[in-house]
Amino acid sequence: MEPHLLGLLLGLLLGGTRVLAGYPIWWSLALGQQYTSLGSQPLLCGSIPGLVPKQLRFCRNYIEIMPSVAEGVKLGIQECQHQFRGRRWNCTTIDDSLAIFGPVLDKATRESAFVHAIASAGVAFAVTRSCAEGTSTICGCDSHHKGPPGEGWKWGGCSEDADFGVLVSREFADARENRPDARSAMNKHNNEAGRTDKYDSASEMVVEKHRESRGWVETLRAKYSLFKPPTERDLVYYENSPNFCEPNPETGSFGTRDRTCNVTSHGIDGCDLLCCGRGHNTRTEKRKEKCHCIFHWCCYVSCQECIRIYDVHTCK
Numbered sequence: 188m189e190p191h192l193l194g195l196l197l198g199l200l201l202g203g204t205r206v207l208a209g210y211p212i213w214w215s216l217a218l219g220q221q222y223t224s225l226g227s228q229p230l231l232c233g234s235i236p237g238l239v240p241k242q243l244r245f246c247r248n249y250i251e252i253m254p255s256v257a258e259g260v261k262l263g264i265q266e267c268q269h270q271f272r273g274r275r276w277n278c279t280t281i282d283d284s285l286a287i288f289g290p291v292l293d294k295a296t297r298e299s300a301f302v303h304a305i306a307s308a309g310v311a312f313a314v315t316r317s318c319a320e321g322t323s324t325i326c327g328c329d330s331h332h333k334g335p336p337g338e339g340w341k342w343g344g345c346s347e348d349a350d351f352g353v354l355v356s357r358e359f360a361d362a363r364e365n366r367p368d369a370r371s372a373m374n375k376h377n378n379e380a381g382r383t384d385k386y387d388s389a390s391e392m393v394v395e396k397h398r399e400s401r402g403w404v405e406t407l408r409a410k411y412s413l414f415k416p417p418t419e420r421d422l423v424y425y426e427n428s429p430n431f432c433e434p435n436p437e438t439g440s441f442g443t444r445d446r447t448c449n450v451t452s453h454g455i456d457g458c459d460l461l462c463c464g465r466g467h468n469t470r471t472e473k474r475k476e477k478c479h480c481i482f483h484w485c486c487y488v489s490c491q492e493c494i495r496i497y498d499v500h501t502c503k
């Protein structure tokens with residue numbers, strides 16, 4: 188066996204038990220080669236990493252919507268990067284890893300909660316959209332394809348199309364969250380909060396263990412019972428986040444050095460907080476912009492190009 192293959196295999200075996208056990212590594216479908224070949228090459232369910240048997244069955248039965256599932260994760264990641272662009276952890280993905288967010292998601296933190304919610308929301312959205320566009324034969328408004336797609340699936344038909352995306356996301360994304368542990372409970376809750384897309388805050392929880400007939404079961408309880416308990420709208424988490432100030436391969440923090448900060452903001456995107464008190468550097472940048480635009484009757488606009496100078500502040 189070639190050495191790098193052996194390394195990869197060992198990495199998978201070790202990673203599989205140590206790091207990747209709780210990780211939805213099928214998200215890697217949204218990055219890299221597999222994603223770019225979607226549409227041009229047939230998708231092989233067996234080559235998607237980390238599917239549990241239920242997901243594999245789903246993939247084989249509904250192969251047609253798998254590109255939308257991948258697209259949904261991709262949209263979720265883009266949205267996460269947009270929403271977190273001014274934060275210390277900004278939803279960075281790692282292209283050459285199956286664990287596309289690195290070790291950051293190993294812990295049951297707010298960041299993990301958010302990523303699960305937004306990935307599930309993305310899947311529901313992308314599947315619903317592809318149904319509405321009529322690109323898929325098992326859903327959509329085309330009268331030829333109305334009605335249930337097959338045995339055991341009461342989906343399809345126009346009125347239920349938004350539900351269809353939600354159902355796909357639920358069936359597929361939650362399929363691996365059936366362990367009786369706190370992390371599974373957390374992921375399921377946050378996946379669902381994302382799918383209905385109405386989360387507005389995140390609540391810290393504590394893990395409680397109960398003995399039930401099926402064995403020990405972990406559940407979550409609000410840590411601060413003085414506040415109202417979280418509803419299905421709230422994301423939940425039960426471990427503290429690292430501060431993401433310095434690079435740390437163990438936590439998956441990249442640190443904030445060289446990040447662009449906002450010198451006038453007092454928020455988390457401001458230079459004080461984003462740079463963790465280390466201070467910032469300032470440089471000027473010239474950018475070409477359109478200017479002196481003239482509207483010509485009728486109908487076009489002509490512009491000149493001007494050079495504007497901006498101050499750019501980056502963390503030390």
Ligand SMILES: *[C@@H]1O[C@H](CO)[C@@H](O)[C@H](O)[C@H]1NC(C)=O
Pocket residue numbers: 272277279441442443444446447
């Ligand atoms: C996000 O953080 C990474 C690592 O610090 C950095 O390389 C990247 O430029 C940041 N992205 C944005 C949009 O600021």
Ligand SMILES: *[C@@H]1O[C@H](CO)[C@@H](O)[C@H](O)[C@H]1NC(C)=O
Pocket residue numbers: 449450451452453
């Ligand atoms: C910087 O922060 C200020 C104050 O919050 C805000 O008005 C401004 O739009 C921000 N600038 C950028 C480039 O985000």
